[in-house]
Amino acid sequence: MSQPITVQTFSKVWISLLILTAAEVFLAYEQVPTLIMLTALIGLSVVKAALIIAYFMHLKFERLSLFLTLFPMLIFCILLMLIFLGDATRIPHMRPGA
């Protein structure tokens, strides 16, 4: 079970995660416009999450059926939450005096 991963792989993943985190902190330091910042941060975080799940949590080396059972529905449920976000953008205009 453990033959595809070596200690070297773990170190490489760890260093990649540190570099991606540093890139995120750099974005905060540069005060990028909010929407670009949010998109970049979410993008980088999804890459980091994928690295942790694939290598540290070993999912890359499990059966495909385990991945298909767990993740498509999780991603779908998270995306469904975004349906409400349109309401949030309208609320500031609905306040009295706005």
Added chain:
Amino acid sequence: MSTQAAAATTNTSHWDGGHSPYATNSKKFGMWLFIISDALTFSALLFAYTYSRVSNPDWPTPFHFNPSIIFSSIMTFALLTSSLTMVMAVHSMNHGNRAAAGRWILATMAAGATFVGLHLTEWLNLINNEHVTPASNPWGVPLFGATFFGITGLHMTHVVIGIIYLGIICQAVMRGKFKAEDVEVAGLYWHFVDLVWMFVFPLVYLMSAKI
């Protein structure tokens, strides 16, 4: 992957089911199911935070780069490093080296405790010096404190539970009890806690940064 799967069961297709459709033990599959449901809990909290923030245009961004962002970056480093030591513990245990696995788990617990210590320091600073509480803060949007303490508080609870969990696993491993799969399942939980922080850190801290 296919040779591995073929070795694990006698079925020819991945979709035949049989005794072990996922070729994992039931503890590992149970932990995966818990992780997915917990991921939905954190997603909902982070979504509630996003919703509150979008609907309040005067949302405060109080975290100065120095010291708040640098401080939380060090916390992120501690948590990422604890994931590396945890994966080393699983690796050692898979190779039958219990003493090394126990030491790596202790290192993981130490890094986790460092994270909690730094986090509590930051919380106490916010509460005592900046007068931020879950119900009020000096910047006018009370939801800031509610979402901040709610999200980071639930995450810190998970880290504390993780440290206790690893402590139980560690003492058993050092006494020659438990198998490699038990360490691996504990590792899954620990990596998940790290994974959640990979979303909390950018969304709660970096998006509220002020130079």
